[in-house]
Each structure stands twice: as C-alpha cells, then as structure tokens.
Amino acid sequence: MICEVRHVRRCEMGRRKDGKAKTKLQGQALTPRQRMVGDEKEGSSGDARKKSTKRKERTKHKEKSERAEKDVKKAKAVKSKSVESFDDDVRVHSAVLDEPEDGNFVPNKRGKKRKRQEEPIEGPSTFKMNNLKEEDEASSGAKEKSRKMKKPKEEEGACPVTTKKSKEEKGECPVTTKKKSKEEKGECPVTTKKKSKEEKGECPVTTKKKSKEEIAAGKALKIKKKEEEEQQRWRWWEEAKYEDGVKWKFLEHKGPHFPPEYQPLPDNVHFYYNGNIVKLSLAAEEVALFYAQMLDHEYTTKEVFRNNFFKDWRKEMTLEERMLITDLSKCDFGELHAMHVEKVEARKAMNKEDKLVIKEANQRIVDEYGFCMLDNHRERIGNFKIEPPGLFRGRGEHPKQGYLKKRIQPEDVIINCGKGSRVPEPPAGHRWKEVRYDNTVTWLASWTENVQGSCKYIMLNPSSKLKGEKDWEKYEVARRLKSCVDRIRLQYQQDLKSKQMVNRQRAVALYFIDVLALRAGNEKEEGETADTVGCCSLRVEHITLYDRLEGSDCVVEFDFLGKDCIRYYNKVPVTKRVFKNLKLFMENKEPGDDLFDRLNTGLLNKHLSSLMPGLTAKVFRTYNASITLQEQLRKLSNGTANQAEKLLSYNRANRAVAVLCNHQRAPPKTFDQSMANLQSKIEVRREQLTLAKSELTLAKKEVKGHCSDSKLLALVERKKKAVQRCEEQIMKMEVQATDREENKQIALGTSKLNYLDPRISIAWCKNMEVPLEKIYNKSQRDKFAWAVDMTQTDFIF
DNA sequence: CGAACTACTTAGTATTGCGGAT
DNA sequence: ATCCGCAATACTAAGTAGTTCG
Numbered sequence: 008m009i010c011e012v013r014h015v016r017r018c019e020m021g022r023r024k025d026g027k028a029k030t031k032l033q034g035q036a037l038t039p040r041q042r043m044v045g046d047e048k049e050g051s052s053g054d055a056r057k058k059s060t061k062r063k064e065r066t067k068h069k070e071k072s073e074r075a076e077k078d079v080k081k082a083k084a085v086k087s088k089s090v091e092s093f094d095d096d097v098r099v100h101s102a103v104l105d106e107p108e109d110g111n112f113v114p115n116k117r118g119k120k121r122k123r124q125e126e127p128i129e130g131p132s133t134f135k136m137n138n139l140k141e142e143d144e145a146s147s148g149a150k151e152k153s154r155k156m157k158k159p160k161e162e163e164g165a166c167p168v169t170t171k172k173s174k175e176e177k178g179e180c181p182v183t184t185k186k187k188s189k190e191e192k193g194e195c196p197v198t199t200k201k202k203s204k205e206e207k208g209e210c211p212v213t214t215k216k217k218s219k220e221e222i223a224a225g226k227a228l229k230i231k232k233k234e235e236e237e238q239q240r241w242r243w244w245e246e247a248k249y250e251d252g253v254k255w256k257f258l259e260h261k262g263p264h265f266p267p268e269y270q271p272l273p274d275n276v277h278f279y280y281n282g283n284i285v286k287l288s289l290a291a292e293e294v295a296l297f298y299a300q301m302l303d304h305e306y307t308t309k310e311v312f313r314n315n316f317f318k319d320w321r322k323e324m325t326l327e328e329r330m331l332i333t334d335l336s337k338c339d340f341g342e343l344h345a346m347h348v349e350k351v352e353a354r355k356a357m358n359k360e361d362k363l364v365i366k367e368a369n370q371r372i373v374d375e376y377g378f379c380m381l382d383n384h385r386e387r388i389g390n391f392k393i394e395p396p397g398l399f400r401g402r403g404e405h406p407k408q409g410y411l412k413k414r415i416q417p418e419d420v421i422i423n424c425g426k427g428s429r430v431p432e433p434p435a436g437h438r439w440k441e442v443r444y445d446n447t448v449t450w451l452a453s454w455t456e457n458v459q460g461s462c463k464y465i466m467l468n469p470s471s472k473l474k475g476e477k478d479w480e481k482y483e484v485a486r487r488l489k490s491c492v493d494r495i496r497l498q499y500q501q502d503l504k505s506k507q508m509v510n511r512q513r514a515v516a517l518y519f520i521d522v523l524a525l526r527a528g529n530e531k532e533e534g535e536t537a538d539t540v541g542c543c544s545l546r547v548e549h550i551t552l553y554d555r556l557e558g559s560d561c562v563v564e565f566d567f568l569g570k571d572c573i574r575y576y577n578k579v580p581v582t583k584r585v586f587k588n589l590k591l592f593m594e595n596k597e598p599g600d601d602l603f604d605r606l607n608t609g610l611l612n613k614h615l616s617s618l619m620p621g622l623t624a625k626v627f628r629t630y631n632a633s634i635t636l637q638e639q640l641r642k643l644s645n646g647t648a649n650q651a652e653k654l655l656s657y658n659r660a661n662r663a664v665a666v667l668c669n670h671q672r673a674p675p676k677t678f679d680q681s682m683a684n685l686q687s688k689i690e691v692r693r694e695q696l697t698l699a700k701s702e703l704t705l706a707k708k709e710v711k712g713h714c715s716d717s718k719l720l721a722l723v724e725r726k727k728k729a730v731q732r733c734e735e736q737i738m739k740m741e742v743q744a745t746d747r748e749e750n751k752q753i754a755l756g757t758s759k760l761n762y763l764d765p766r767i768s769i770a771w772c773k774n775m776e777v778p779l780e781k782i783y784n785k786s787q788r789d790k791f792a793w794a795v796d797m798t799q800t801d802f803i804f
Numbered sequence: 805c806g807a808a809c810t811a812c813t814t815a816g817t818a819t820t821g822c823g824g825a826t
Numbered sequence: 827a828t829c830c831g832c833a834a835t836a837c838t839a840a841g842t843a844g845t846t847c848g
Contacts, residue, residue: 366821394838402816402839448811462810463838477812526814527842536840570841571815609806612843625813625842672816681831754816761814784834 241384243472244479244793252447254473258424260379260388262431262439263452263465264372265417266395269293276346279339280332290323294411297398299343306400306408315409316398323411379451379467380428387468388451393420399458403537403572410458419454449473459535469760470789479793482764484621485629486804491619492630496521498618503584509605513614515588516542516603520624523579524631524667526570527608527624539568542624543608548598552589561586575669632664632762637804639663640771651742653775657768657782658746664758672754682747689740696733702726765791770802 249256271292277284278295287295298307298316306312317335324332332338357365376391396414401407417437424430426444433439440454450464467473488495499521502514519525519542528541540549549567556562559580569575581589592602608624615622639660644653675681703726710719759768765783769791772779779788779795788795 362821390837392837400817400839405839450811453811459839461840464811466812474813481813529842531841539840541841571817571839573816608842609844623843670815675832677831684831757815786835 240792241386241472242796243384243476244797248476254449255381255425255446257382257428258379258446258451259428260424260431260451261376262422262433263420264376264392265415265434266393272296272343272346276342278343279341281337282339285328285331288323288325288328291320291325291328293396294320294323295338295340296343296347297396297411299340300347301398302340302344306398309408311404311406312398312409315407316411319409319411381467381472384472386471386473389466389468389471389474391465393454394456394463401537403539403568405537406534407458407536413457415454421453423448423450423452468789470786470792475790475793478790481626481629482633482766482804484626485633485764487619488622488626488630489634489804492521495618500584503582503588509610511588512592512603512606513611515585515592516606516611517615518581518585520627521631522581523565523577524628524669525575526628527611529608537568537572539570539572541569541608543603543606543611545602546598547593547596547600547602550589550593550602552586552593563589569669573669573671628668629762632668632758633764633767633804635664635667636660636763637767640767644771644775646775649738650777650781651739653777654781655742655746657771657777658755659749661755661759661763662749662753664763665753665755668758668762670754670757671752674751678751682744685740685744685747689737689744692733692737692740696730696737699726699729699733703730760787760790764804765794766798766802767804769794769798770800773798773800 269289271289272278278287278292279285298320301307313335321329321332373391377388378385379388380386393415394412397412399405399407399410399412417433418440420439421441421443422431422439423443423445425446430442450466452465453462455461456463469475469478495517499514499517502510503518505511505514520527526541528543528545530544531539540546545567549565551564551566553562553564554560556564556578561583562578562580563586565575565577565579567575589602592604596602596604612623615624615626640657643656643659645656648656703723706719706723706726710723768782769779771777772782783791
C-alpha cells in the first residue's frame with residue numbers, strides 16, 4: 008500500500024511544475040514527518056547553475072556531468088531574469104505601490120541560490136515504514152490549538168510586571184563577589200571523579216544483601232560527593248563579565264583525542280569481486296569496511312549513497328584495484344559485514360570484567376582529554392574526540408550522502424589555547440596545522456571537514472561557563488522581546504499595508520515567524536545539501552491558499568521540509584491582510600519561485616535589530632517557546648494534584664512547545680510493544696484491585712460480626728491499604744500511558760534543552776513542590792546550574 | 805553590496821548502560 | 827545472572843547569524 012502511495016507520489020512529483028498536485032498528495036498520503044525519500048537517479052540535482060565560485064573543497068565533488076539541456080536553458084533564463092529583476096528591484100524600492108491589491112505590482116522572480124531539484128524518475132523502492140508517521144488530524148489539530156493558545160496578542164501586554172522582580176534576578180551587573188574562593192585557590196586538584204551516580208539519592212536500595220551500615224555509608228558518601236561537587240562548582244554567574252569579545256583569559260588543554268588507527272582485516276575475512284577473492288590495499292579495505300558496516304542500514308539501498316560511496320571508494324583504490332573494480336553490484340561485502348556483526352555481538356556478550364576494563368580505559372581517556380583549565384577552573388569539554396572517518400550520513404535526500412569522510416590527521420587540526428599555557432603535544436611523529444592564541448573565540452581545536460568543506464570545532468560542555476553564560480544571555484534577550492513584542496507586532500501589522508514590496512514581505516515573514524515559530528530560513532547552496540527551507544526561503548510550492556477551509560476563512564496550508572528534513576505540515580487561518588499579501592506575492596510565479604523574493608534573513612534581521620538591540624529571527628522562537636510554557640503551566644497545573652498528575656501537566660506544557668516548534672522524532676521501534684505491555688500491566692493491577700476490594704468487604708463484614716477484634720481491625724486496615732496502593736499504582740500507570748501515547752512522535756528534549764528558560768521550570772518545581780530531578784536529569788541540572796542557583800519561586804519570564 | 809567564511813546553536817538518531825524483572 | 831526497556835549520553839549534521847572580503 009505504501010509502495011503504491013509512493014509510486015503515485017513519484018508520478019505526481021514528476022510534474023511538480025504545477026506544485027499543486029504534489030502538495031495535495033503529500034497532504035493526504037504522506038505523513039507529517041515524511042523525510043523526502045527519494046530517488047536518487049542522477050544525483051537528484053540537475054541544475055548546472057552555480058551562482059558563484061564555491062570554495063575549492065566544495066567543488067571537489069561537483070561532477071554533475073549529465074545535465075539535461077533544458078535545465079541549463081532554464082537556469083539561464085532564470086539568471087537573466089534575475090539580473091533584470093535586480094534593476095527592477097532598485098526601482099521598486101522607491102516605487103509606489105498604489106493599488107497593490109489589484110495586482111498592479113509585478114513581483115520579480117529573483118533566482119536565489121537554490122535551484123529546483125531534478126525530478127525523481129525512479130529508484131529502488133526501499134521505503135522504510137518506520138520513518139513514516141501517519142498524518143493524523145489530531146496532530147495538526149493540536150498544532151493549531153497550540154497556536155491559538157498563544158495567539159492572544161495583547162493578552163500578555165502587561166509584561167512590565169516582570170521588570171520589578173527580574174532586576175536582581177538577572178543580576179545584569181554581577182558584582183564580583185568571589186564568594187566561593189574555595190576551589191579558587193585549591194586549583195581544582197584533579198580529583199573528583201564526578202562520575203558518581205548520586206543522581207537519585209532516593210534509592211540506595213541497590214543490593215538487598217548489603218548491611219544497613221553499608222547502605223548508610225554509601226548514602227553518606229553520595230551526599231558528600233554531591234556537596235563536594237556543589238562546592239567545586241564555579242559560580243561564574245556571580246562574577247563580572249569580561250569586556251566585549253574576550254571569552255577567556257587563560258586556557259589550557261591536552262588537545263583532541265584521535266580515533267584509533269585502522270586495523271587490517273584478519274586473513275580469514277575476504278572481500279569478493281565478481282565472485283573472486285580480492286585482497287584490497289589498506290586504504291581501500293578500510294573504506295570497504297565502512298560500507299560493509301552499514302549494509303543493514305537503509306542508506307546502502309539509496310542510489311545516491313551507493314554512487315557517492317563508490318566514487319569516493321575508487322579514489323582510495325590503487326590503480327590496479329580501480330581497473331578491476333568497476334561495478335558496485337559485483338562487490339560482495341558479506342564476510343566483512345558478518346565480521347562486523349560478530350564483533351558487535353561479541354562486545355555485547357562480553358563478561359563483566361572485560362567490560363569493566365574497557366570502561367576504565369575509556370574513563371582514562373576522558374580524564375586525560377575531557378577537561379581543560381579555563382580561567383582557573385576545570386571545565387568539561389563537550390566533544391574532545393576527533394570525528395572518526397566514515398561515510399557521510401547526510402539527512403533526508405542529501406546529495407552528498409555516502410561520500411567518504413576522511414580521517415583527520417593532527418596536520419589538519421588547529422589548536423587554540425592561552426598564551427603562556429602548555430601547548431598540547433601532537434601525537435608522536437606529527438605536528439599541528441597551526442597553534443593560535445585567540446581568546447575571542449571559545450573553541451579549543453578545529454579542523455575542516457572534507458565532505459562539505461565546513462569547520463568542525465572542539466568546544467566546551469554545556470555545563471561550562473562559556474556555554475552557560477551565552478545561554479543565560481539568550482533568555483534575557485528573549486525576555487526583553489517580551490516587553491516590546493506588542494510594539495513590534497503592531498509595527499508589522501502596519502507594514503502589511505506598506506507601499507514597498509520588501510516591507511510587506513518582511514511583515515508577512517515576521518508574522519509567520521512570530522505566530523508559527525518558523526525558523527529564519529537562510530539561503531543554502533543548491534545541490535550541496537538537501538532541499539529544505541525556513542521562513543525566508545519558502546517557495547510558492549510550499550504553501551497553498553484556501554479562501555475557505557474547514558470552517559475557517561483565509562487558510563494557509565504549509566507543507567515543506569524544514570531543518571533535518573523534518574516535514575512541517577500545518578493549516579493555519581491567517582488575517583485577511585496577510586492572506587491578500589500572500590496572494591500578491593504568489594502572482595505570476597512558478598511553484599519553484601521564492602515566495603519572498605525581495606527578502607532574505609539578513610534584511611529581516613537588520614530590521615529586527617533596529618527594533619530592539621540583539622533581536623533576530625530566532626529570538627522569536629525562544630520567546631514564543633518560553634512564554635508558551637509559562638502560559639501552559641499556569642493553565643494546566645493544579646497545586647493539589649498528586650505528583651504524577653503534576654508531571655503530566657508539565658509534560659503537556661512542554662509538549663505544547665514541542666508541537667509549536669515542530670520537534671518530532673521517529674516513534675521508538677518498540678513503541679507499540681511497550682505500550683501494550685503497559686496496558687497489560689494495568690490490567691493485572693485492575694484485577695488485583697478487584698480482588699483486594701472484595702477482600703476488604705469480606706474483612707469488614709467479619710468485623711461487624713465480631714465487634715472489635717483487634718486482629719480483624721488490623722486486617723481491615725491492611726486491606727484498605729492494599730486497595731489504596733492498587734488504586735494509586737493504576738492511576739500512576741494510566742497517567743504514564745497517556746503521557747507516553749501523547750509523546751509518541753513528539754520530541755520534548757530539544758525544546759527543554761534549547762528553548763525553554765530553565766527558570767520557568769525551576770520556579771514551577773518550587774511552587775508545585777516537585778523535586779527538580781523529576782524534570783531535569785543530572786546533565787540538565789548541570790547545564791542549568793546558573794538558573795537553579797538564582798531562581799526563586801516568583802520568577803516570571 | 806553579496807558571497808564567503810567563521811563561530812556557535814539547535815537537531816535527530818545511534819549507542820550505551822542502568823535498574824528492574826525474570 | 828541475564829535480559830530488556832528505556833533514559834541518558836554520544837555523536838555529528840544542519841541550522842542561524844555575525845564578520846570579512848572582493
């Protein structure tokens with residue numbers, strides 16, 4: 008069935024020109040989270056147009072040899088048009104739009120960086136079900152609802168209320184009070200393996216055999232460790248900030264950790280070509296193994312992936328090998344794959360001691376490379392490991408998937424550290440590409456990755472000062488937006504009537520960003536990445552206008568792939584003015600043309616920062632997410648509920664945000680199973696409850712007969728307790744089931760980690776008397792230590 | 805000015821490993 | 827003791843946005 012659907016869709020896509028057929032079909036048959044699954048023939052990108060000379064690295068893989076002539080023609084056409092329209096644009100800036108609604112204005116069609124994807128023709132139908140999600144009304148309905156919830160524009164107009172308290176809250180001008188001098192001088196002796204699982208101090212009930220003392224001792228130890236850790240914590244938020252641009256004064260680290268060298272295959276594992284054993288050179292063998300290891304993965308069924316891999320693999324081969332191996336389908340990686348599977352199994356089946364040995368070895372690596380000294384404090388590094396080589400796993404229909412991601416050598420790595428610090432030693436026999444001493448950046452090491460030509464950095468852990476400070480600042484900017492968002496909204500409502508096209512487009516885009524929490528939508532280089540869009544890069548084909556739909560007027564249907572190729576699908580009623588403008592923007596355009604042809608993120612952000620210092624498009628997402636959480640918590644939570652219910656309402660508030668921000672996940676593979684398990688558990692409990700109840704009545708009866716036999720009375724009490732316990736447990740499980748079901752394809756983590764001001768959650772926990780551990784795990788508490796420390800019950804975002 | 809370059813945040817998925825159930 | 831389910835963590839791709847360069 009799915010295949011059928013897919014087939015149909017392909018056909019439709021084949022004539023995507025009209026835009027409509029495609030969109031409609033997607034809306035019906037595909038799921039909200041549909042990744043563009045596709046068809047890789049011809050690398051899916053047919054357009055020769057390259058707007059500019061790209062970086063050298065970037066051109067490397069650009070052998071788009073076979074290109075349909077018509078595409079070239081089309082590209083040329085577009086190009087010339089774009090030149091034309093540029094002039095036009097200049098004029099129009101000052102041009103007057105007298106009757107724009109009547110369509111006097113002819114929108115130009117500037118070809119931006121992106122280019123139309125070549126239409127899929129056919130391909131292996133390896134449609135992975137579990138990447139799909141059923142499109143259900145419920146979910147889009149929920150989205151709309153959540154949208155409405157935060158719509159009330161002037162409702163929270165009373166924002167100034169916040170200012171009162173927030174003053175000292177934010178401690179904008181942190182006094183330099185060095186309270187904690189403790190570790191200050193102690194130089195942080197490299198002790199404290201903070202690996203401790205003190206996490207849940209509540210349940211010391213590990214092994215029953217342990218004596219009471221042992222348990223107590225363990226508990227005490229944990230508490231002590233916790234305290235120690237707390238004392239060690241750098242309370243940077245109480246210190247003065249550095250002058251502009253300076254990120255640190257002293258930085259010392261051991262450099263990145265490199266992955267182990269490649270281990271050649273054992274002699275009994277063979278690669279076959281065309282049925283014959285072929286002993287590959289080391290380099291070619293390593294790359295072959297990368298592929299063999301992925302054989303179970305859907306990637307290896309994709310044409311683009313296979314072609315890209317093969318192309319890059321052949322580059323690693325010796326001349327001889329290259330002559331011989333010319334067809335991927337004649338390659339047999341079976342034994343390599345089997346060896347890999349075996350290894351994985353063996354690792355799983357390892358006994359405890361061996362596992363411990365490995366664990367300890369890993370720990371030693373962490374101890375050595377995982378920390379740095381930054382301004383007298385020992386900070387955790389986030390990713391201290393150089394990314395190992397492998398095959399590039401781009402998301403969605405990425406044109407570069409399958410290319411070889413090369414092994415990084417010390418000679419590729421730039422080290423950044425403090426002047427006067429001990430410069431990290433390169434691995435024996437090697438040297439660094441460069442050592443620099445730049446304290447205006449936060450990275451410790453960087454290298455250029457070969458597939459996309461972009462930079463990779465080694466940076467600190469989220470719990471570090473450098474990250475925390477930035478995070479705090481982010482939420483403060485969002486809170487500032489709160490106090491002027493009404494003005495800004497008023498302004499863009501006005502701009503919807505502007506005589507200048509660019510202003511109208513900006514206003515509509517801003518409306519989307521504000522109301523729907525869309526991302527900004529930077530331009531992307533065509534053919535270099537999957538075809539995804541954000542607000543400013545929306546194309547005509549991504550929206551459909553309905554004068555009337557499902558009981559609402561002026562409905563816009565969005566259907567596009569956003570970041571990470573996550574589908575955004577939503578039907579939203581908009582104001583008449585926005586609707587009219589959209590119609591105007593779409594006039595005389597092809598489906599593949601930009602909706603906001605006069606706008607880009609730079610322009611938009613420039614405008615925004617003129618309205619409020621520090622304001623950019625993404626601040627709206629932060630602001631709307633946090634304010635939604637706050638509102639929802641207020642609405643949903645009930646101080647008299649029990650803990651499970653309170654947590655459910657928290658999760659629901661969190662969920663409203665995740666829906667708003669379109670944070671999705673693949674439903675866990677075991678979802679249905681585990682749901683069923685939970686249900687059957689509930690059933691069992693129910694039976695127990697019935698039983699307990701009848702026992703209780705029986706006991707009561709007996710009491711009545713024998714007046715007050717103390718034994719019987721005790722029995723009744725016991726039975727009562729049992730009934731109660733059962734009820735509680737059932738309730739708890741039911742709440743859990745609800746929560747899990749609602750969470751099936753929603754990811755809460757992203758918003759919790761990146762969009763929700765932690766102080767809202769912390770204040771809520773305090774007010775609701777819910778332990779913070781129920782909301783934030785250990786690393787989240789570390790990340791938000793600044794907020795945990797400073798937040799009082801009266802915090803208002 | 806726009807493209808390129810750089811730095812840093814945000815994102816979903818894969819892997820790990822813990823604790824409870826058996 | 828082992829298995830299993832899930833939460834936590836690791837990983838790295840893919841965004842945003844500021845700065846520099848031609």
